[in-house]
Amino acid sequence: MPLHDSSKEIFDHIRKESLDLYNRLHSVDYDARFVADVQQYYPLFPLLPNLRCGAWYADPAIATDVPAYFKSTDGHTNNWSFNLRRANLHLLSLIAEQRGIVLVDSTRAGKRMPDALSKTVPIWCSVVNHAVLLRSRGHNSADTWDTALYTPPQVVSRQEHLQIEERLDKWAADLAASSYVLPALPLPLRPVWITPSSSTFPAVKALQADALPVICVSASRQVDNGLERRGAGFAYVQGSGDDHELWAKGLTPAIFWANHDRIIGASREDVEAVVESICASTYAQSLTARAPPSPVAKVAGRILLCAIDDLQLDSTDSRAAAVDDTVYVLITQTPRPLHASSAVEIYPMSSKNVQMEYLKTVLPQATAFIRSSLASGKNICIACDTGSDLSVGVAVAALQLNFDDDGHYTPSGKSDVPIAAKYIVDKKTIRRRLEWIIASRAQANPSRTTLKRVNEFLLSSPTFRT
Numbered sequence: 001m002p003l004h005d006s007s008k009e010i011f012d013h014i015r016k017e018s019l020d021l022y023n024r025l026h027s028v029d030y031d032a033r034f035v036a037d038v039q040q041y042y043p044l045f046p047l048l049p050n051l052r053c054g055a056w057y058a059d060p061a062i063a064t065d066v067p068a069y070f071k072s073t074d075g076h077t078n079n080w081s082f083n084l085r086r087a088n089l090h091l092l093s094l095i096a097e098q099r100g101i102v103l104v105d106s107t108r109a110g111k112r113m114p115d116a117l118s119k120t121v122p123i124w125c126s127v128v129n130h131a132v133l134l135r136s137r138g139h140n141s142a143d144t145w146d147t148a149l150y151t152p153p154q155v156v157s158r159q160e161h162l163q164i165e166e167r168l169d170k171w172a173a174d175l176a177a178s179s180y181v182l183p184a185l186p187l188p189l190r191p192v193w194i195t196p197s198s199s200t201f202p203a204v205k206a207l208q209a210d211a212l213p214v215i216c217v218s219a220s221r222q223v224d225n226g227l228e229r230r231g232a233g234f235a236y237v238q239g240s241g242d243d244h245e246l247w248a249k250g251l252t253p254a255i256f257w258a259n260h261d262r263i264i265g266a267s268r269e270d271v272e273a274v275v276e277s278i279c280a281s282t283y284a285q286s287l288t289a290r291a292p293p294s295p296v297a298k299v300a301g302r303i304l305l306c307a308i309d310d311l312q313l314d315s316t317d318s319r320a321a322a323v324d325d326t327v328y329v330l331i332t333q334t335p336r337p338l339h340a341s342s343a344v345e346i347y348p349m350s351s352k353n354v355q356m357e358y359l360k361t362v363l364p365q366a367t368a369f370i371r372s373s374l375a376s377g378k379n380i381c382i383a384c385d386t387g388s389d390l391s392v393g394v395a396v397a398a399l400q401l402n403f404d405d406d407g408h409y410t411p412s413g414k415s416d417v418p419i420a421a422k423y424i425v426d427k428k429t430i431r432r433r434l435e436w437i438i439a440s441r442a443q444a445n446p447s448r449t450t451l452k453r454v455n456e457f458l459l460s461s462p463t464f465r466t
Contacts, residue, residue, distance in 0.1 A: 019247045020235070021275065022268040025256070027240035029264050030230075031219040032057045034196050035104050038217050041201050045215065046098055048091075050105035050116055055253035056241030057104050057219040059260075066094060067442045068103060075119030080164050082127045082171035084178060084435065090442045092128065093183050100213040106220040108239030113195060113218035118155040121216055123164060123171070125150070125189035130172035132182050146188045146211065147172075179298075179432045180439060187212050196221045233268075250279040258282070293381050294441035296395070298407040302379050303395055305441050307387030308332060327373045329366050331384040331391055345369045349390075355449055358390065363397055363457045370398045375411050388443045392434070393450040399433040400425060400458055407436065425458055 035057045039047045048068045049058035068091060074081040095101050103121065107114035130147040149168060151161050175182075190211035192202055195218045207213040220238045221228070228236040244251070249272060256263060259278045266274040291310045295301030308330055327343045333354065340346045347366060351357045370380050380398065384391035404410050434451070438444045446454075 021247060021249060022271050023235045023237050024240040024247050025263060025271065026230075026232070026234040027220075027237040028056045028256070029260075030232075030236065031106065031196075031221075031240075032059060035059075035217060035219050036062060038104075038194055038201065038215075039102060042100075042102055042204065042215065044098065044204075045100045045102045045213075046094060047102045047104065049253075050103055052244075053107075053114075053239065053241045054103070054105040054219070056244070056256065057106060058253075060254070060257050064094075066091065069442070069445065070103075070105075070116045070120040070124065072107075072115040072120065075115035075123065077160060080119065080123060080167060082123055082175065084174065084180075084431070085438065085445065087175070087178075087180060087435075087438060088124060088442070089128075089180050089182065089439070092185065095189065095212050095214065096183060096185050099208055100215065102215045102217060104217045104219055106218060106239040106241055108220075108237075108242045110222060110224060110238065112155055112197075112222050113152070113193065113216070114239075117191075117193065117216035117218055118152050119160075119164065121214060122149055122151045122191045123168070125191050125214055126168055127171045127175055128182070129185075129188040130168060131175040132185055132188075134172060134176040135182055146190070150191055152193045179435045185212065189214055191216055193218070249275050251275050255279060255282050293383075294443075295379075296399070296436055296440045298436035298439070299399065299403050299409065300407075302374065302403075302409060303398060304379060304381040305387060305391050305395055305437065305444065306381065306383050308336070308383045308385060310387065311381075311383060325377070326379045326381055327369075329369060329380060329382045329391075329394060331362055331366070331382075331394065333390075334385050355453055358393070358450070359453045359457055362390075363394065363453065366394045367397050367401055370394075371402060374402055374409065387441075388445045389447055389450055392437055392441075392444045392446040393454045395437055396430060396433050396446075396451075396454050397457055399436065400430055403433075405429060405432065427455060427459075430455060430458060 035047070036059065039045075039062050046064035046066065047058055047062055048064055048066055049055040051067060051069045054068075068088060069086055070088065071083070071086060073079060074083055074086070091101065103117070105114050105116050126147060126149040129145065133145050133147055147168075149161065149165050151164070187208075188211055191214045192207060193216045194201060207215075220240070221236070223236065223238050227238070230236045241253070255278060259282075263271065263274060263278070291306065293304040293306035293310065296303045296305070304326070311328070327345070329345050329347070330338060331347045331349065332338070333349045335348075338344075338346050345366065347362045349357050349362065366382075370382075373380055382391040382395050382398070402409060402411075434444075434446070
């Protein structure tokens with residue numbers, strides 16, 4: 001057999017094993033036991049999974065139901081960022097109250113830890129510390145308040161560390177100048193790292209001596225090619241929770257943990273059928289499981305956001321969702337049995353050019369409906385399929401057109417022009433309203449294209465959109 005044919009055969013075998021459902025799930029279970037050991041060592045620190053991958057390794061029975069979203073891309077080499085759209089500032093009060101947290105994530109492809117833990121979180125800690133110092137106006141001393149950048153030296157080179165340091169002052173100034181509230185911190189934040197190769201865990205008293213620890217746990221073992229044969233009857237896949245759409249057969253972390261014993265107890269031959277059965281029954285049950293909408297606190301809850309599936313929508317009559325003081329704006333790209341009414345405005349987006357439909361139809365019509373509803377004393381609940389993207393864009397536009405920079409409702413607004421000539425509408429004021437939303441709804445994470453359409457809608461002439 002030619003050498004290249006043999007190499008291809010080996011590669012195909014490794015790839016097949018890495019996508020095998022049985023291997024993936026048992027690898028998750030193996031890594032989750034390590035995370036549970038870490039949590040047992042730090043029982044007083046809340047355990048938070050870093051979305052999305054980290055949720056596979058954090059058993060909800062021991063984890064805290066608080067979302068954390070530190071993206072690895074914000075820590076990629078030459079792409080370092082402190083993203084105000086993912087500020088994660090809702091974590092600060094929890095960290096201050098509990099004197100620290102444990103944050104779990106994982107990575108694949110033979111890396112020791114994900115960029116989210118080795119760089120994004122360290123950037124976040126340093127920027128937050130620096131911004132708190134800038135906001136404190138002398139209450140904290142730069143001599144005693146630590147704003148330094150800490151990165152794991154075995155993962156981040158000295159050169160890369162220095163390159164990140166050069167950008168910290170700018171990011172901290174942007175955060176300090178934002179509309180976000182920064183709670184008082186008794187001590188500065190400091191990242192600490194734990195991996196399966198760690199010989200010992202740092203002592204709690206040492207961690208808390210002069211900082212609030214953010215303990216970054218990389219759950220998976222580092223292995224060559226991301227794959228390793230285990231003696232327990234499965235091939236270990238490093239970072240197996242990553243990109244679950246490719247292998248999970250509809251399984252999610254929540255479904256996995258709710259049915260953990262049954263899934264892990266299934267044989268290799270039966271596991272796919274077991275997962276398919278569980279996912280089918282869980283989906284039917286999920287239609288009745290709801291989460292309350294998130295009111296935007298800055299405008300006293302006049303605007304609320306959620307996912308469409310969070311609403312109590314009857315499949316035959318959407319008017320069942322309406323209550324006396326609230327009307328609904330629903331934006332969906334998924335065919336749904338929804339029916340509009342005077343209290344429920346629906347925007348099904350089905351065209352091939354979704355972005356232009358969003359700009360030319362959804363934004364102008366939805367904001368006009370919102371304006372008239374606000375004027376009649378109604379609160380507005382805006383929902384989309386995810387509750388984090390298209391609905392957030394509409395909410396940003398509605399806040400810009402109907403509320404001043406202090407969050408006060410200004411009824412003189414029109415549907416597609418600034419609320420009054422004296423208010424300047426620019427990217428800064430638009431960003432401020434997005435910050436209001438993120439401060440009240442941590443799940444809000446609009447895409448760049450959605451925000452670009454919102455900017456075009458608010459900053460350009462209506463003739464541009466025709």
